[in-house]
Amino acid sequence: MQTADRLTKIPPYLFMTLRNKINDAKAKGIDVISLAIGDPVDPTPQPIIDALCAAAQDPENHRYPTDEEWGMLAFREAVARWYDRRYNVTLNPSNEVVALIGSKEGCHHFAMGVINPGDTVLVTDPGYPGYKPSIWFCGAEPYAVAMKDENNFLPDFSEIPTDVAKKASAFFLNYPNNPTGAVATPGFLADLVAFAKDNDIVVCYDNPYSEVVFGVDRLSFLNTPGAKDVGVELNSLSKPYNMTGWRIGMAVGNPEIIKAIATSKANTDSGVFNAVQYAGIEALDNGDADVARMLGVYAQRRDKVIATLRELGWTYDPPKGAFYLWVPAPKGYSSAEFCDFMLEKCAVVIAPGAAYGVNGEGFVRFSLTIDDDRLDEALKRMRENLPKLEF
Numbered sequence: 062m063q064t065a066d067r068l069t070k071i072p073p074y075l076f077m078t079l080r081n082k083i084n085d086a087k088a089k090g091i092d093v094i095s096l097a098i099g100d101p102v103d104p105t106p107q108p109i110i111d112a113l114c115a116a117a118q119d120p121e122n123h124r125y126p127t128d129e130e131w132g133m134l135a136f137r138e139a140v141a142r143w144y145d146r147r148y149n150v151t152l153n154p155s156n157e158v159v160a161l162i163g164s165k166e167g168c169h170h171f172a173m174g175v176i177n178p179g180d181t182v183l184v185t186d187p188g189y190p191g192y193k194p195s196i197w198f199c200g201a202e203p204y205a206v207a208m209k210d211e212n213n214f215l216p217d218f219s220e221i222p223t224d225v226a227k228k229a230s231a232f233f234l235n236y237p238n239n240p241t242g243a244v245a246t247p248g249f250l251a252d253l254v255a256f257a258k259d260n261d262i263v264v265c266y267d268n269p270y271s272e273v274v275f276g277v278d279r280l281s282f283l284n285t286p287g288a289k290d291v292g293v294e295l296n297s298l299s300k301p302y303n304m305t306g307w308r309i310g311m312a313v314g315n316p317e318i319i320k321a322i323a324t325s326k327a328n329t330d331s332g333v334f335n336a337v338q339y340a341g342i343e344a345l346d347n348g349d350a351d352v353a354r355m356l357g358v359y360a361q362r363r364d365k366v367i368a369t370l371r372e373l374g375w376t377y378d379p380p381k382g383a384f385y386l387w388v389p390a391p392k393g394y395s396s397a398e399f400c401d402f403m404l405e406k407c408a409v410v411i412a413p414g415a416a417y418g419v420n421g422e423g424f425v426r427f428s429l430t431i432d433d434d435r436l437d438e439a440l441k442r443m444r445e446n447l448p449k450l451e452f
């Protein structure tokens with residue numbers, strides 16, 4: 062039986078490997094606590110669930126989604142209102158917004174709509190593991206742009222060789238960043254737009270954590286003058302509204318690229334269930350207070366984890382964005398070895414930095430998307446079972 066050669070390029074999905082480790086430990090009767098995955102356990106706010114239930118009662122919504130490849134105009138208008146209110150960004154709902162089945166889906170359709178076989182495509186390293194498979198599926202090759210601690214985990218454009226920059230057709234970036242928690246600055250985004258213009262590169266600015274920031278302003282790529290000329294932003298309701306399972310997001314920005322994404326979608330899926338889009342409208346229009354409440358919850362969890370890490374010998378400053386802590390692995394351990402040590406000593410699962418790219422080696426990632434009781438238990442186990450660590 063033949064399967065496609067393109068699949069052979071894809072390493073095992075990080076979270077499948079982690080899930081297997083968790084399942085193996087559970088099968089041995091061990092009570093494993095996972096701080097590895099960025100999937101909020103807190104429930105979706107009730108008004109959003111109510112909006113879904115009401116819309117699901119209407120047989121009109123049981124049919125194929127309205128305006129399949131673009132999403133309902135009412136949803137796209139809600140996206141435009143949200144961007145205007147939260148980011149001071151003006152969008153035309155008729156040609157600058159397309160509904161997505163999550164930002165992960167958007168990454169794939171961006172690749173399908175923009176990248177040609179043989180292209181070079183820039184990706185940050187460490188970075189979200191979802192980008193490279195889509196690049197490979199298009200017959201192109203990713204080029205890893207290092208993100209370093211000393212540069213606040215922002216890429217240094219001057220380190221990208223000129224011939225690579227000239228050859229590259231697209232660039233995937235994501236701030237607030239998974240896995241590092243780093244945030245972009247307006248100055249960095251201005252440099253990004255200039256770099257993209259100089260080298261004729263299309264930017265895919267993947268921004269699903271745009272709402273999850275601490276002590277800094279929310280930032281859209283489209284806040285930057287000229288950004289709409291060079292790219293699109295992907296966003297999602299998954300993280301701010303605890304809606305990862307609902308599968309709804311949006312691509313916004315350059316109309317030509319938005320159309321390319323919509324064309325790829327039109328020939329792949331039939332869009333987002335209308336009732337989920339109605340629930341999305343409720344979230345975008347009326348969910349600001351829920352987002353603020355969740356930021357408070359994450360800040361509390363973050364502070365608890367940092368207090369424990371400091372007790373154990375880490376020195377670490379709180380991240381400004383996303384709900385991850387990206388901390389150095391202790392001396393003497395690779396990132397994977399330290400994750401195994403944590404599992405063995407504490408039955409706590411964290412994510413190895415190397416899974417996010419070669420520049421992720423030397424770091425591990427803690428996620429704050431866990432019940433407070435379970436987090437307290439995980440931290441107690443770490444305090445009781447880990448030796449004093451050296452860095």
Ligand SMILES: Cc1ncc(COP(=O)(O)O)c(C=O)c1O
Pocket residue numbers: 099162163164165166189191235239267269296297298299305309310
């Ligand atoms: C950087 C980044 N992009 C995209 C996604 C996928 O988000 P969605 O649920 O909107 O598909 C994630 C999820 O963890 C992510 O971290």
